[in-house]
Amino acid sequence: MQYIDNIIFLIILIAGFGLFYKSLKEIYRNIQLGKNxxxxxxxxxxxxxxxxxxxxxxxxxxxxxxGILHVIVYVGFIIINVELIEIIIDGIFGTHRFLAGILGDGFYSFLTATLEILAVLVLIAVILFFIRRNFYSIKRFRMKELFGWPKEDANWILIIEAVLMVAFLTMNSSDWVLQQKGALAAHGSFPFSSNILAPMFNNISVSALEIIERSAWWLHIVGILFFMNYLYYSKHLHIILAFPNTWYSNLNPMGKFNNLDSVTAEIKLMMDPNADPYAAAPEVDPNATPEVFGASDIFDLNKVQLLNAYSCTECGRCTSVCPANITGKKLSPRKIMMDTRDRMEEVGKNINKNGKFVDDGKKLLDDHILREELWACTSCNACVEACPILIDPLSIIVDMRRYLVMEQSAAPNELNIMMANVENNGAPWAYNQADRLNWATE
Known part of the structure; x- marks a missing residue:
């Protein structure tokens, strides 16, 4: 019976990481639905x-x-979880502050003191974030795409992070008092806990302190495992996906659009003087999916665009600088990414239920993203420039516009006039080619 805690801990640990792995597999599968x-x-x-x-x-x-508050939370949270290694070892083998024996008391004291300071800074930062998000009238946090779950999700993340830091500091405080009372071996330095929190525990019995310390220890580790699995349902997937997202980002200069390979091949054939226009068309696989110009659903987008959607943290920096949104139009680049992710999740649930995707009669276009949103975009790249992790909403907008123009001939009238002028006059304006230099006559 003395090992029952260790067995329970091991079961919880395996279950936590097992569920996390399952979630990552589903995310990877959904991203793989896109084009190479x-x-x-x-x-x-x-x-x-x-x-x-x-x-x-x-x-x-x-x-x-x-930015500075985010750096504090990011650096602090990552470094604090270095102690997760020690917690896992202590939990499995029933040891107490295992790393002290490996690192030596001097360096271990420096490490624990650093973790304490970072934990306090993270706690202060998440409290400020919570106040800023909920009690200050920041426009990008009050837009309609954040109503409901997105706003709740952001708050829950901050609450969970605060609880984890409080549990961590409570664990250290009660541990330090137990060390002073000789109930535990003395290891580590806890500048905040020993001076600020420990006085609250001084008059508590050893048995009660042990319960507090163990409760905080369990809350901290179980909370971390819960947080890790909550990421799948949260905008905070960027904690993990920001790294591959930035690695696979577009290195081309902003404003350089990609050419469609299918269109390029067709033009090259038309311009080839040796091509036989009467040659028989190559045989087509009847089971092959027909080539689609542009994108109407997530299957038409590429894998990096789908990775972008999962990586979006919904901060709204893109929307706050979007000239279309600023002037009152429906376009919100943040909503474009949220809608793409929602459609991916919808398709993923369809696959989970049926074993493969069964047509549900829905598309990303019209069912999630409206045409009015797409045509409001000025393609200025302000959203791309503003994104902290190099997400590219514009590429999705352009691909969906291409679909409307090339597959449905559904461009706005102004665009149709411009394309007719280019075709007839070689320029966007309604002037004959012979008159193009008239502006210079005087």
């Missing part, structure tokens, strides 16, 4: 971009207040 795209060029530049943007948070600090 080659983003393996220039690996040194990609590693540098990932290190600078995802690891170094270089774009976050362009808005200093939110």
């Amino acid at each position: 795209i080659n983003r393996s060029d220039n690996p040194s530049k990609r590693w540098e971009t990932m290190g600078r943007v995802a690891m170094g948070q270089s774009k976050m600090v362009k808005r200093p207040i939110a």
Whole structure:
């Protein structure tokens, strides 16, 4: 019976990581629904971009207040969870502060003191984030796409992080008092807990302190496992996906649109003087999926675009700088990414239920993203520039526009006039080619 705690801990640990692995598999499967795209060029530049943007948070600090608070939470939360290694070892083998014997009391004291300071900073930062998000009238946090679950999700994340930090500090405080009373071996330095929190525990009996310490210890580790599995349902997947997302980002200059391979091949054939226009068309596999110009659903988008959707943290920086949104139009680049992710989840649930995707009569276009939103975009790239992790909403907008124009001939009248002018006059304007230089006559 003395090992019952260790057995329970091991079961919870295996279940936690097992469920997390299952969630990651579903996310990977859903991303694989997209088309292949080659983003393996220039690996040194990609590693540098990932290190600078995802690891170094270089774009976050362009808005200093939110950026610095985010860096504190990011760095603190990651480093604090280094202690997860020790907790796992202690939980499995029933040891107490195992790393002290490995690192030596001097370095271990430095480590635990650092973790304490970081935990306090993280706690302060998440409280400020909570106040800022809920009690300050920041426009990008009050937009309609954040009503309901997105707003609740953001608050729950902050609450969970605060609870984890409080549990961590409570565990250290009660542990330190137990060490002073000789109930535990003395290891570590806890500048905040020993001076601020420990006085609240001094008059508590050893048996009660042990219950408090164990309760906080269990709450901390179970909370971390819960948080890890909650990520699948949360916008905070960017904690993990920001790294591959920045690695696979588009390294081309902003504003450079990709050409459709199918269109390029057709034009090359038309311009080839040796091509036989009367040659028999190549045989087509009757089971093959017909080539689609642009995108009407997630299956037409590429894998990086789907990765972008899962990586979006819904911060709204993209929407806050979007000129279309600022002038009152329906377009919100953040909503484009949220809608794409919602459609992926819808398709994923369909696959889970049926074993494969069964047509549900829905599409990303019209059922999630409206045409009015797509045509409101000025393709200025402000949203791409603003994103802290290099998400590209514009590429999805452009691909869906291509579908409307090339598959449905459903462009706005102004665009049809412009394309007719290009076809007839070689320019967007309704002037004859012979008159194009008249502006210079005087």
